[in-house]
Amino acid sequence: MDDIIRKVLSEHGKLTVDTATIGVDDDLYRSGLTSHATVNVMLGLEDEFDLEFPNRLLRKTTFQSIRSISEALTEIGATADA
Amino acid sequence: MIDVRVGVDLTSIDAVEASLVRFGPRYTDRLFTARELEDSRGTLSARASSLAARFAAKEATIKALRVGHDAPEWTEIEVRRVPDGWCSLHLLGQAATLAQRAGLDQWSLALTHEANMAAAVVVAVGSGHGVDHDDTANDGEGA
Secondary structure, three states: OHHHHHHHHHHHOOOOOOHHHOOOOOOHHHHOOOHHHHHHHHHHHHHHHOOOOOHHHOOHHHHOOHHHHHHHHHHOOOOOOO | OOEEEEEEEEEEHHHHHHHHHHHOHHHHHHHOOHHHHHHOOOOHHHHHHHHHHHHHHHHHHHHHHOOOOOOOOHHHEEEEEOOOOOEEEEEOHHHHHHHHHOOEEEEEEEEEEEOOEEEEEEEEEEOOOOOOOOOOOOOOOOO
C-alpha cells in the first residue's frame, strides 16, 4: 500500500523531495505538501483504490504522513493489492 | 478587548486549472459550494482564476480561525459575489460554530489574481469573548 501512496504523492503531491526518500512517519507538510495538493492526493488515492474518502477524513492530520494516509485507507476498506 | 485576526493565502491558478482538467466535478464538489461554482462560470482559465481566489479565501479563513485538527469542511466557508462586484464571506456549519466560539462576528474579505497566482486576505473582528456552547444557529449571514 505504501508504494501506491508514494506513487500518488509523486503524481499529485508537488513535494519538494523525492517520495522514495520519505519515511513513513515523516511530516509530508514539511516536505512541501500544501492544502490544495492534499485534495489532489486524496482524489488520486480514490482512483487508485476505487473508493471514496468520507468528509470526516479530509483533515490535515489524515495526510500528515504516509503512515497516517495508510491508516485512513485501511479504515475505509482499501486493500494493499489495489 | 477587541480581537482582530488576519488570514492570508496564495494559490496557484495553474494548479487549480490542472485539477479542474484532471478531476472535474469530483474536485469542484469537494471544495466549492453550488453558489461559488455558479459565480465562477466562464472559460477554463477564468474558472481557474476565480476558483483559485476562492480556495485562497477558504485557507485564509482557516488561518484566521486558528484551527488545526478541527478545521471545517471546505464547503462550510463560502465566498459570495454581491451585485456591486465585491465578494463577501459566509460561514456555515462547523465554520460558523468555530467563529462563534472564538467570539469573531465580523468578517471581511479581499480577493485578487494576477498572472498565475490568486490571493485572499481575510480579516475577522470580535469581542474576544467566545462562547463554549455548540450553538450552530448562526450561519454567518451578515458577516
